[in-house]
Amino acid sequence: MNIKKSLTYLRWIALAFIFIAVLITVYNLIGYSRIRGNFPPGMQIAGVPVGGLDRQHAAERLVQAYGVPVELHYNDAIIQVKPAVLGFELDLENMLSAADLQRVNQPFWNGFWEYLWNQQPSTANIPLSSQMAEDRLRGYLKDEIAARFDSPPSAAVPVAGSTNFSGGSSGMTLDVDRAVVLISDALKSPVNRVVNLSLKKVAPPRPSFQNLQILIQQIISQSFDGLAEIYLHDLQTNQELHFAVNKNEVIKPDVAFTAASTMKIPIMVSVFKRSKEPLQPSVSDQITLMIDRSDNPPADKLMSDVLDANMGPLVVSQDMASLGLPNTFLGGYFYQGAPLLKKFTTPANSRTDFNTNPDQYNQTTPMEMGLLLSDIYECASTGGGTFAAVFQGEISQNECRQMVNYLAKNKIGVLLEAGLPEGTQFAHKHGWVTDTTDGVIHTMQDAGIVYSPGGNYVLTVYLYHPVQVVFDPVNIMYAQISRAVYNYFNLPTQ
Structure with a gap:
C-alpha cells in the first residue's frame, strides 16, 4: 500500500513537471513568436543595428543614422550639409524587404531553439541600397564650396621699364573629382561623416x-x-x-x-x-x-x-x-x-x-x-x-x-x-x-x-x-x- 501511494505521488509530480515544462514551452513559444515578428537580434541593415525592431522603427532608425549632415572641412572652414542636398537618397523599401525575406526564411524551430537556450543568433547584415545624383553633388561643390572658398591664382604683370614680370601668386582650388569620391563614401557610412576636402595648389598663370x-x-x-x-x-x-x-x-x-x-x-x-x-x-x-x-x-x-x-x-x-x-x-x-x-x-x-x-x-x-x-x-x-x-x-x-x-x-x-x-x-x-x-x-x-x-x-x-x-x-x-x-x-x- 505504501508502495502504491509512493508511485501515485511520483506520477503526480512527473505530471506536474511535464505541465510546467509545457507551460514554459508555450510561454517561450509565445515570446519567440512576438520576437519573430520583429527583426532578429544581431541583424544590421546598412551597418545600423535593427535587432528587435519592427519594420517601421527600423526605417526610422535608418533615416536617422543616414540623415546626419555630412561635415566638410575646407582648411579651417567647416560646412555641414544634409545628404539630400548632395543628391543622396536611401532605398528603404529595398533594404527592408531584403531584411524581411531573411527573417522569414530562417527555420522557425532553429530560431526557437536558439531563443530557448539564449544562444546568440548568427548576425545578418543587409547591404546599403541607395541612390546618388552625382551631378547634383558636383554642382554643389562647384557652386557652393569652390565658388565661396577657392582662392584663384593671380597672373604676373610686366614691370614697366624692364624685361621682368612680378606679382603673380599661387592659388588654392578644390579637387572636385577627389571630393566626389570622399563625400560619396561618407554618405554611405552611418558613422564616418566627416570629410577633409582635397585641395590643389594652382601655379600663377602667365600674363596674357x-x-x-x-x-x-x-x-x-x-x-x-x-x-x-x-x-x-x-x-x-x-x-x-x-x-x-x-x-x-x-x-x-x-x-x-x-x-x-x-x-x-x-x-x-x-x-x-x-x-x-x-x-x-x-x-x-x-x-x-x-x-x-x-x-x-x-x-x-x-x-x-x-x-x-x-x-x-x-x-x-x-x-x-x-x-x-x-x-x-x-x-x-x-x-x-x-x-x-x-x-x-x-x-x-x-x-x-x-x-x-x-x-x-x-x-x-x-x-x-x-x-x-x-x-x-x-x-x-x-x-x-x-x-x-x-x-x-x-x-x-x-x-x-x-x-x-x-x-x-x-x-x-x-x-x-x-x-x-x-x-x-x-x-x-x-x-x-x-x-x-x-x-x-x-x-x-x-x-x-x-x-x-x-x-x-x-x-x-x-x-x-x-x-x-x-x-x-x-x-x-x-x-x-x-x-x-x-x-x-x-x-x-x-
Whole structure:
C-alpha cells in the first residue's frame, strides 16, 4: 500500500513537471513568436543595428543614422550639409524587404531553439541600397564650396621699364573629382561623416599675350622708331602673338621684308626634301657653311647641285608655296649679278599702305618664317605636322632633328641670342643687309626656336628703317625683347 501511494505521488509530480515544462514551452513559444515578428537580434541593415525592431522603427532608425549632415572641412572652414542636398537618397523599401525575406526564411524551430537556450543568433547584415545624383553633388561643390572658398591664382604683370614680370601668386582650388569620391563614401557610412576636402595648389598663370605685347612695344619705343614686326608661337598651346609697329604706332602686320640670310632656312628645307639619308658629307658641309657662317656661295651651290642647276631658287619658292607660305620666295641666286628668274607678286608686297622696298630676289614675312620654324619643330618632335602632310615620306623626323641641330650651331652672341640665359638651346638664323647704294643697314632679322624649361617657342623679329638701322641700340633692343619673352615663359612660382 505504501508502495502504491509512493508511485501515485511520483506520477503526480512527473505530471506536474511535464505541465510546467509545457507551460514554459508555450510561454517561450509565445515570446519567440512576438520576437519573430520583429527583426532578429544581431541583424544590421546598412551597418545600423535593427535587432528587435519592427519594420517601421527600423526605417526610422535608418533615416536617422543616414540623415546626419555630412561635415566638410575646407582648411579651417567647416560646412555641414544634409545628404539630400548632395543628391543622396536611401532605398528603404529595398533594404527592408531584403531584411524581411531573411527573417522569414530562417527555420522557425532553429530560431526557437536558439531563443530557448539564449544562444546568440548568427548576425545578418543587409547591404546599403541607395541612390546618388552625382551631378547634383558636383554642382554643389562647384557652386557652393569652390565658388565661396577657392582662392584663384593671380597672373604676373610686366614691370614697366624692364624685361621682368612680378606679382603673380599661387592659388588654392578644390579637387572636385577627389571630393566626389570622399563625400560619396561618407554618405554611405552611418558613422564616418566627416570629410577633409582635397585641395590643389594652382601655379600663377602667365600674363596674357596682350600684356606681353605691351611690354615688347615699350621696349621698342625706347630704342627704335622704324618698323618692327614680331611673331611669337607658343609651341605647347599653339597660341600666337603677331603685331607690327611703325614709329611706335601699331599697324597691320604681314609686311613684306627682305629675307636676307633667313631665306637659308627654306633652302635647307628644300635640300633635305631632295636628299637621301644619310646626307653626303659634301652636302652637310655646305649646309654648315650656309647656316653657321651665313655664307652665300654654299647656298647657291646647294640650290644648283641638289635642287636644279638653273632654277634652284624657284624650286625653293615652289616648296614654300606648297606649305602655304606664298610671301616667302627666292627670285634668283645670291651671287652678284645673278639674273632674276621670276618676279613674284605676293599679298605682302602688293600692299600700298606700307613699303620696306624689299629685295625682289628674296622676300618673306615674319609670320611665314615663324610658321616654317614651327613646322620644323613639329616634325622634329613628333614626325608629324605640315611636313608629313605636304611632303609625304620626303622629310623624316630624323632629318628635321638634323635641321634643328644645324640651326642650333649658329652661335653669334648678339641679337635674340644675347637675351637668353647661357646654355639655352636656340636654333635660329639671323641676317641683315647693307644697302649697296648708301652703305648702311636698312633691314635686320632674327628668327629661331627657343627651348626653355618653361616651354618652347618660336620667335621672329624683323626690322626696317628707311634711314638706317643702327646696330648697337638695335642689338640691345633685340636682347631685351628676347629676355622679356623668355621671362614670360619661365616665370618663378610663388
